[in-house]
Amino acid sequence: MQDCIFCKINKKEMPSYTIYEDDFVRVFLDIHPSTNGDCLIIPKKHIVTIDDVDEELMLDILKVIKKMRTFLKEKLDCDGLTIVQNNDYGQEVKHFHIHLTPRYLKDGLQHTFNKDHLVNPEDVYNQITN
Numbered sequence: 490m491q492d493c494i495f496c497k498i499n500k501k502e503m504p505s506y507t508i509y510e511d512d513f514v515r516v517f518l519d520i521h522p523s524t525n526g527d528c529l530i531i532p533k534k535h536i537v538t539i540d541d542v543d544e545e546l547m548l549d550i551l552k553v554i555k556k557m558r559t560f561l562k563e564k565l566d567c568d569g570l571t572i573v574q575n576n577d578y579g580q581e582v583k584h585f586h587i588h589l590t591p592r593y594l595k596d597g598l599q600h601t602f603n604k605d606h607l608v609n610p611e612d613v614y615n616q617i618t619n
């Protein structure tokens with residue numbers, strides 16, 4: 490994909506702080522980090538949402554995520570790891586990626602979903618199961 494910034498990073502046409510790469514995936518630091526070590530894991534091939542991720546790739550990604558958790562813990566002494574992945578709405582970059590956000594005690598990071606408009610779980614359950 491010509492205009493995709495993450496494809497450009499994969500082709501090294503754009504710089505990145507890559508901290509891990511193999512034949513299938515790359516992990517690099519997010520340019521606007523939420524915490525120290527906030528990074529993204531992306532496939533080397535251009536795909537857009539989770540719908541396009543086949544099982545083989547998902548397994549590769551999962552293995553690297555587990556590896557990165559150990560790595561980030563060792564290197565940054567983080568206290569946790571939060572994993573987030575946006576599809577379509579909420580997805581700024583249309584190249585599949587998963588946010589790996591190291592967590593630290595008292596980092597103050599809160600997820601930004603608006604809890605004021607929470608619906609009744611029973612209503613949603615009925616909507617989903619009917």
Ligand code: AMP
Pocket residue numbers: 494505518519520521522529574575579580581582583
């Ligand atoms: P999302 O909203 O889930 O699509 O997240 C896209 C993420 O990509 C954001 O956290 C951005 O800060 C990050 N990002 C955008 N451009 C770059 C870049 N050139 N290098 C590293 N991270 C980037």
Ligand code: ZN
Pocket residue numbers: 490493494495496497534535536583584
């Ligand atoms: Zn791409």
